[in-house]
Amino acid sequence: MIALFLCLCIVITIYDILFRRVPNSVLLLALFVHIGYLLVIGHGIGGIDARQSLIGAGVGLAVFIPLYALRAMGAGDVKFIAVLGALLGLKYLAIAWLIGSLLAGLHAIVFYSSQVWMAAIPVDLYRAVQGMAESGMVQRVMRARQGRKGIPCPMP
Numbered sequence: 001m002i003a004l005f006l007c008l009c010i011v012i013t014i015y016d017i018l019f020r021r022v023p024n025s026v027l028l029l030a031l032f033v034h035i036g037y038l039l040v041i042g043h044g045i046g047g048i049d050a051r052q053s054l055i056g057a058g059v060g061l062a063v064f065i066p067l068y069a070l071r072a073m074g075a076g077d078v079k080f081i082a083v084l085g086a087l088l089g090l091k092y093l094a095i096a097w098l099i100g101s102l103l104a105g106l107h108a109i110v111f112y113s114s115q116v117w118m119a120a121i122p123v124d125l126y127r128a129v130q131g132m133a134e135s136g137m138v139q140r141v142m143r144a145r146q147g148r149k150g151i152p153c154p155m156p
Contacts, residue, residue: 001045004033005087012080022076027083034087048089056085056093 008030012022038050048056060082067073081100085093 001034001037001087004030004037005045008083008087016076022074022080024079027079030083031086045088046092048092052089053086056087056089057082058085059090060085060093 008026011026015026016022034044034053038044038053043049044053061078064073064078064081068075068078081093081097084096088096
């Protein structure tokens with residue numbers, strides 16, 4: 001189950017970075033595997049049972065749906081945290097939330113300060129970065145993003 005959890009986090013992270021989406025199919029697959037594991041083995045990661053799994057998912061939804069309503073978090077992120085709640089239960093969900101918040105804060109710092117950094121890099125390096133941005137692969141990723149920038153912005 002820990003391998004499932006790690007694979008889920010890696011796949012979601014890569015997909016979210018590239019396409020700014022969290023695929024429902026991956027989340028559903030993780031839930032079905034988790035439910036099957038609970039039915040066959042009787043417990044999940046850290047020994048959680050079905051009740052703890054439901055509580056974790058419910059608390060994840062209850063806490064993060066308001067953030068989605070305020071546009072401070074995307075819908076895919078809310079679904080992902082609910083699935084993490086189901087996989088980890090409430091105790092480990094809190095730990096995952098803290099780690100995720102630290103990583104999201106680091107991402108936001110890099111995202112918002114990148115414009116300042118771009119002004120400070122040498123011209124040749126800037127041209128190289130710009131050339132990469134114009135490559136076919138990057139252009140396909142940008143089209144797949146459908147204009148999504150990446151960090152939800154609260155309404156003014």
